[in-house]
Amino acid sequence: MTKQDNNKDKLRVYEYAKSLNMSSKEIITILKRLGLPVNNHMSVMENDAVNSVEKFFKDIKANAAAKRSDSGSSQGSNKPAANTNRPESKQQTVAVQPKPDQRPASAQVQTASPRPSGSQQEERPQGGQSGEPRQSAQGQGGGGYRQGGQGQGQGGGQNRQGGQGQGGGYRQGGQGQGQGGGQNRQGGQGQGQGGGQNRPGGQGQGQGGGYRQGGQGQGQGGGYRPGGQGQGQGSGQNRPGGQGGGQSSFGGGQGNRTSGPSRPQGTQGGSTPGSGQGQRSRPGESRPNDRDRRDSGRPTTIPPKPVGAVVDIDGDDAGAKAKKARPPQRQFDNRGGNRGPGNRGNGRNQGRGGRFQQEPPKPKIDNTPKKIIVRGTMTVGELAKSLHKDASEVIKKLLFLGVMATINQELDLDAIQLLASDYGVEVELKIPVEEDKFENFEEKDDDEDLQERPPVVTIMGHVDHGKTTLLDAIRKTNVTEGEAGGITQHIGAYQVETNGKKITFLDTPGHEAFTSMRARGAQVTDITIIVVAADDGVMPQTIEAIAHAKAAKVPIIVAVNKIDKPDANPDHIKQELTAYELVPEEWGGDTIFCNISAKQRIGLENLLDMILLVSEVQEFKANPNKRARGTVIEAELDKGKGPVARVLIQHGTLKVGDSFVAGVHFGRVRAMVNDKGKKLKEAGPSTPVEITGMTEVPQAGDPFLVFEDERKARAIAEKRAITLRQSEMGANSRVTLDDLYKQIKEGEVKDLNVIIKADVQGSAEALKGSLEKIDVEGARVKILLSGVGAVTESDVILASASNAIIIGFNVRPEPQAKNTADQEKVDIRLHSIIYKVMEEIESAMKGLLDPTYKEVVIGQAEVRNIFKVSKVGTIAGCMVTSGKINRNAELRVIRGGIVVFTGKVDSLKRFKDDVKEVAQGYECGISVEKFNDIKEGDTIEAFVMETVER
Numbered sequence: 001m002t003k004q005d006n007n008k009d010k011l012r013v014y015e016y017a018k019s020l021n022m023s024s025k026e027i028i029t030i031l032k033r034l035g036l037p038v039n040n041h042m043s044v045m046e047n048d049a050v051n052s053v054e055k056f057f058k059d060i061k062a063n064a065a066a067k068r069s070d071s072g073s074s075q076g077s078n079k080p081a082a083n084t085n086r087p088e089s090k091q092q093t094v095a096v097q098p099k100p101d102q103r104p105a106s107a108q109v110q111t112a113s114p115r116p117s118g119s120q121q122e123e124r125p126q127g128g129q130s131g132e133p134r135q136s137a138q139g140q141g142g143g144g145y146r147q148g149g150q151g152q153g154q155g156g157g158q159n160r161q162g163g164q165g166q167g168g169g170y171r172q173g174g175q176g177q178g179q180g181g182g183q184n185r186q187g188g189q190g191q192g193q194g195g196g197q198n199r200p201g202g203q204g205q206g207q208g209g210g211y212r213q214g215g216q217g218q219g220q221g222g223g224y225r226p227g228g229q230g231q232g233q234g235s236g237q238n239r240p241g242g243q244g245g246g247q248s249s250f251g252g253g254q255g256n257r258t259s260g261p262s263r264p265q266g267t268q269g270g271s272t273p274g275s276g277q278g279q280r281s282r283p284g285e286s287r288p289n290d291r292d293r294r295d296s297g298r299p300t301t302i303p304p305k306p307v308g309a310v311v312d313i314d315g316d317d318a319g320a321k322a323k324k325a326r327p328p329q330r331q332f333d334n335r336g337g338n339r340g341p342g343n344r345g346n347g348r349n350q351g352r353g354g355r356f357q358q359e360p361p362k363p364k365i366d367n368t369p370k371k372i373i374v375r376g377t378m379t380v381g382e383l384a385k386s387l388h389k390d391a392s393e394v395i396k397k398l399l400f401l402g403v404m405a406t407i408n409q410e411l412d413l414d415a416i417q418l419l420a421s422d423y424g425v426e427v428e429l430k431i432p433v434e435e436d437k438f439e440n441f442e443e444k445d446d447d448e449d450l451q452e453r454p455p456v457v458t459i460m461g462h463v464d465h466g467k468t469t470l471l472d473a474i475r476k477t478n479v480t481e482g483e484a485g486g487i488t489q490h491i492g493a494y495q496v497e498t499n500g501k502k503i504t505f506l507d508t509p510g511h512e513a514f515t516s517m518r519a520r521g522a523q524v525t526d527i528t529i530i531v532v533a534a535d536d537g538v539m540p541q542t543i544e545a546i547a548h549a550k551a552a553k554v555p556i557i558v559a560v561n562k563i564d565k566p567d568a569n570p571d572h573i574k575q576e577l578t579a580y581e582l583v584p585e586e587w588g589g590d591t592i593f594c595n596i597s598a599k600q601r602i603g604l605e606n607l608l609d610m611i612l613l614v615s616e617v618q619e620f621k622a623n624p625n626k627r628a629r630g631t632v633i634e635a636e637l638d639k640g641k642g643p644v645a646r647v648l649i650q651h652g653t654l655k656v657g658d659s660f661v662a663g664v665h666f667g668r669v670r671a672m673v674n675d676k677g678k679k680l681k682e683a684g685p686s687t688p689v690e691i692t693g694m695t696e697v698p699q700a701g702d703p704f705l706v707f708e709d710e711r712k713a714r715a716i717a718e719k720r721a722i723t724l725r726q727s728e729m730g731a732n733s734r735v736t737l738d739d740l741y742k743q744i745k746e747g748e749v750k751d752l753n754v755i756i757k758a759d760v761q762g763s764a765e766a767l768k769g770s771l772e773k774i775d776v777e778g779a780r781v782k783i784l785l786s787g788v789g790a791v792t793e794s795d796v797i798l799a800s801a802s803n804a805i806i807i808g809f810n811v812r813p814e815p816q817a818k819n820t821a822d823q824e825k826v827d828i829r830l831h832s833i834i835y836k837v838m839e840e841i842e843s844a845m846k847g848l849l850d851p852t853y854k855e856v857v858i859g860q861a862e863v864r865n866i867f868k869v870s871k872v873g874t875i876a877g878c879m880v881t882s883g884k885i886n887r888n889a890e891l892r893v894i895r896g897g898i899v900v901f902t903g904k905v906d907s908l909k910r911f912k913d914d915v916k917e918v919a920q921g922y923e924c925g926i927s928v929e930k931f932n933d934i935k936e937g938d939t940i941e942a943f944v945m946e947t948v949e950r
């Protein structure tokens with residue numbers, strides 16, 4: 001005032017306003033209301049203008065004082081009514097109208113104090129008591145605030161004009177309750193209770209009292225912002241003494257507004273953002289002090305005004321922020337008495353609160369998936385994408401986990417799982433099978449997709465027992481008339497039809513093909529027919545064939561052939577075969593025996609019926625509705641057609657144009673013919689076809705699979721070729737006695753499969769009986785085959801296919817068998833003493849095998865001439881056929897694959913000279929120590945014992 005006095009002459013509106021801590025606009029408004037001339041903030045205020053304004057204020061004060069005295073010091077007394085009629089009400093109007101928006105209706109005194117919790121509401125100088133800035137306001141304000149505190153406060157404040165107020169919790173989810181009664185500005189009386197968990201959707205209640213003009217008001221304001229619940233009740237005479245209840249802006253507050261005389265409706269309870277309570281104090285009142293406070297309520301009708309209309313999210317200083325943020329045109333929220341920024345001028349403080357209906361900040365749509373499918377490692381970028389996150393966010397998370405990563409960095413499965421779980425996302429692992437190892441997996445089919453398919457049959461048996469004749473007979477018998485003129489093609493297999501059902505025969509008779517395919521991992525045969533000539537009986541290859549079929553666990557049908565022959569004795573065959581666990585049904589067994597004559601075509605129908613019977617029991621099925629998978633049964637380079645592969649389709653359907661991989665080669669089906677030479681467009685399960693369109697020739701037994709396109713097929717084929725080369729160089733995975741114990745321990749080997757070849761049947765039987773008794777730690781010896789004679793290539797292939805070892809008892813492997821065994825890494829153990837075999841096998845199974853020495857064959861020589869020299873003995877004139885013969889080597893004499901003597905070199909000569917060794921391709925004379933029974937055609941094998949490192 002002093003200032004005013006001093007400058008009355010030149011006092012300008014803005015200066016005057018400033019001295020009152022009001023805005024120029026407010027003063028201008030008052031001046032206009034009072035009918036005094038004023039243009040703008042620079043207008044000079046004459047004395048009378050100043051006086052008028054002061055009087056105006058004085059009246060207000062007087063009213064306030066009167067009101068106070070009426071209401072006593074009681075807080076919250078609502079006696080407002082009385083005030084309503086007071087002169088102030090007039091002023092109210094004045095005050096309000098000019099800045100409707102800012103001084104909203106609800107004066108809320110109490111929202112919590114801005115500052116530290118519990119503090120008194122206002123920041124005013126007066127501290128504790130909520131001040132009335134201007135006029136002896138009294139107040140207590142308390143409220144949890146800002147920091148999530150919980151606060152309760154009571155405050156009565158007379159803002160400006162004797163309000164009372166209380167403030168409740170605020171901002172940060174605090175919970176607060178406040179009661180306050182305030183007479184804002186103009187002697188109003190009010191009570192306010194306010195509690196609010198603001199921000200985050202708390203709940204709050206607030207009651208606020210009247211303001212401005214002696215109104216009375218109660219307001220309850222609820223929490224807002226995000227969905228809080230709030231209730232607001234308010235009765236107030238705001239401005240004009242209305243009464244109202246309000247609702248807070250957003251969160252679902254509820255409020256009632258009720259009649260209000262003036263302004264729009266009364267105050268309201270809910271406050272906008274900030275406090276749980278809703279009242280808003282008038283500008284005047286709190287103004288200076290109220291800074292920081294936030295208030296909420298806003299008159300409903302307030303026109304949108306830029307100022308103060310802030311969406312106050314924080315309840316805090318929204319004012320300023322809001323200004324910036326707010327869009328040019330806002331829409332206020334008319335509901336409830338929320339909004340309303342507090343006071344304009346001070347907007348920063350109180351006022352803000354306004355809410356407009358600015359769209360509530362769009363809730364961020366959380367599109368984080370519930371589950372992601374992971375098929376292997378992923379880069380940070382890929383993971384972020386599948387989580388619907390920014391890569392930077394994922395990188396940040398990784399940083400928190402102590403991992404510095406870039407967007408292209410690969411994350412392993414653990415890291416992926418960790419990150420995903422951090423987002424609450426489930427990870428489903430779908431690690432793709434290694435497609436290049438497609439023989440190791442097979443798509444699972446649902447039962448309903450499976451359809452019956454023709455059985456695939458292989459015919460095996462001893463030489464000349466009639467296999468080929470039988471195959472031909474079946475083929476010719478069943479060629480349907482008209483089918484390619486009855487001319488069949490050799491494509492490795494053919495199909496016949498009997499009783500409306502098809503049967504596929506592999507037309508490479510003999511177990512070699514069968515077993516070599518099996519050795520390559522291909523098992524194409526469903527049923528085996530063992531042909532035994534009724535006039536001959538069970539022969540070595542018959543036994544081998546049985547062993548092969550059993551090793552492959554393929555059902556056996558015995559075809560007793562040549563029954564047309566006068567000396568045929570089928571019963572004798574049955575009798576013999578019982579020794580191999582093939583017992584005819586009529587004798588209580590479960591093996592089907594068919595008497596046939598392939599030559600005379602007798603019993604063929606019955607044989608086919610039996611095949612169908614077995615296949616019915618076995619239920620051979622496949623899903624024809626998927627990509628084709630099969631096995632190459634033969635392949636060759638045809639001069640005209642290029643590489644040709646004969647393939648047996650086992651699953652799915654092969655179509656012309658399909659891209660495929662066969663073994664380590666790829667191709668695209670250019671043309672396809674069946675066994676009748678008929679061109680096919682597609683071929684289903686169990687169909688043998690010949691296809692062209694390959695770049696190279698695959699091998700029999702190679703797996704065949706169709707891929708989606710040629711590019712993929714090529715890539716897979718290349719990968720397989722690399723893998724093949726690596727495995728060829730790699731370790732031997734076959735069982736050997738040296739690592740048998742290890743394999744048993746690792747569970748890789750449960751039975752030790754053994755093939756016995758001995759010099760005589762008696763030895764083979766004895767050995768078989770002894771070995772079968774060995775049982776070490778649950779592992780047993782399983783004899784796949786025991787026979788007489790040298791170890792043949794066929795034995796080696798069987799061993800290879802069945803992961804068996806071969807024991808040669810007084811026999812040697814044939815040269816070809818030896819090569820194959822080296823190639824296939826089949827372990828052949830050669831012995832001449834039964835108990836040593838037992839010892840070795842048992843020790844190997846117990847892990848005690850510790851052969852310090854290993855026999856290494858260094859060379860072989862063929863005996864071409866025999867020279868008998870008196871006193872010296874027999875000298876064998878030899879040609880060294882492989883390796884070398886060393887003077888100090890041990891040697892054995894082999895005749896017809898059987899070892900006839902083992903000893904040492906007595907003398908080794910080249911012409912007449914003694915030499916240390918003779919290499920391959922040279923002739924030499926060898927005499928064997930203590931052995932003169934060498935014969936032309938014998939083989940002398942030289943070997944040394946080498947220390948084996950274990």
Ligand SMILES: Nc1nc2c(ncn2[C@@H]2O[C@H](COP(=O)(O)OP(=O)(O)OP(=O)(O)O)[C@@H](O)[C@H]2O)c(=O)[nH]1
Nearest residue numbers: 462463464465466467468469561562597598599600
């Ligand atoms: N009497 C008579 N002879 C038969 C019968 N089946 C086959 N043969 C004859 O037995 C001989 C051998 O027949 P193949 O069909 O070549 O015998 P295989 O088992 O295929 O012989 P390999 O191919 O050498 O293993 C031929 O001369 C056939 O004519 C038959 O049922 N009765």
